[in-house]
Amino acid sequence: MAKLNLKDIKRKIQGLKNTKRITNAMKLIAAAKLKSAYEAAELARPYSEKLYETIGRFSHHIDPSIHPLFEVRTELKSVDIILITADRGLCGAFNSSIIKYTERKIEEFSSQGLKVNLHLIGRKGLQYFEKFGKNVNIINGFDQVFRKTVDFTAVKTVGESVKERFLKGETDRVLLLYNQLRTKTSYFVQEKVFLPLSEIMVEGISENREVVYELEVRNIERFIENLLQRYLNFQLYRAMLESNAAEQAARMMAMENATKNAEDAIKKWTHLYNVARQEAITNELIDIVNAVEALKQAG
Numbered sequence: 001m002a003k004l005n006l007k008d009i010k011r012k013i014q015g016l017k018n019t020k021r022i023t024n025a026m027k028l029i030a031a032a033k034l035k036s037a038y039e040a041a042e043l044a045r046p047y048s049e050k051l052y053e054t055i056g057r058f059s060h061h062i063d064p065s066i067h068p069l070f071e072v073r074t075e076l077k078s079v080d081i082i083l084i085t086a087d088r089g090l091c092g093a094f095n096s097s098i099i100k101y102t103e104r105k106i107e108e109f110s111s112q113g114l115k116v117n118l119h120l121i122g123r124k125g126l127q128y129f130e131k132f133g134k135n136v137n138i139i140n141g142f143d144q145v146f147r148k149t150v151d152f153t154a155v156k157t158v159g160e161s162v163k164e165r166f167l168k169g170e171t172d173r174v175l176l177l178y179n180q181l182r183t184k185t186s187y188f189v190q191e192k193v194f195l196p197l198s199e200i201m202v203e204g205i206s207e208n209r210e211v212v213y214e215l216e217v218r219n220i221e222r223f224i225e226n227l228l229q230r231y232l233n234f235q236l237y238r239a240m241l242e243s244n245a246a247e248q249a250a251r252m253m254a255m256e257n258a259t260k261n262a263e264d265a266i267k268k269w270t271h272l273y274n275v276a277r278q279e280a281i282t283n284e285l286i287d288i289v290n291a292v293e294a295l296k297q298a299g
Contacts, residue, residue, distance in 0.1 A: 081177060122142070
């Protein structure tokens with residue numbers, strides 16, 4: 001490596017200071033977005049969890065033939081995966097970790113001879129599997145869904161798509177994968193069974209199907225259809241809210257780490273600058289002393 005002069009080192013330090021200002025600003029922006037995203041996810045959780053529990057209990061105490069979405073198919077031929085990633089990067093391992101998890105699930109299903117189909121929500125997942133996806137078929141792909149608010153168009157389109165595919169027998173099982181916040185500084189990959197509804201596992205439910213709900217509604221078919229459509233849409237919407245909150249948390253942590261790294265680099269290069277400056281001053285003094293000695297000898 002060529003020896004850097006003082007001007008080069010000073011330019012390097014200034015560049016690091018600019019980077020630090022940018023990463024610190026991005027950390028503050030992510031922190032502000034995290035607050036609103038976390039509140040939105042928190043508000044959706046009680047209703048979502050109660051709806052999930054209701055459908056789970058409902059599916060364990062009714063005749064599965066009441067609606068095709070409750071049908072459990074013993075012989076699986078095809079599996080659909082709904083994957084939610086971010087639209088942007090600069091958020092640490094947020095996207096790469098869930099993409100790697102999805103690849104492991106694809107390998108697992110492919111080794112069993114199952115056809116794997118993907119519904120991709122978020123630009124990062126869409127770009128990756130369009131370029132590197134093996135043994136998969138992309139059914140739906142959406143990007144720019146996490147702007148100011150979560151795009152509900154993707155929710156309705158994907159929800160309706162997997163529902164129709166399941167009813168037509170084009171897929172036998174649907175999984176939902178997304179990142180969910182554990183705390184405001186950590187997240188994990190969440191995997192849920194989306195369809196069939198009979199596979200929803202809720203704690204405290206007995207496998208005994210003798211208890212039967214008696215629904216006092218005029219149009220039972222319409223009631224169940226509306227309930228299930230609401231369930232599919234809201235569970236997917238909640239997953240997108242959770243993923244958005246986790247993304248902001250991951251970006252905030254990544255930018256905080258980047259800011260700290262920039263600070264460490266600034267200290268390192270400032271030390272190098274001081275050493276180089278002292279060396280230059282010492283060399284100048286030596287030159288002056290040598291010049292004075294030369295003049296004395298000449299005189």
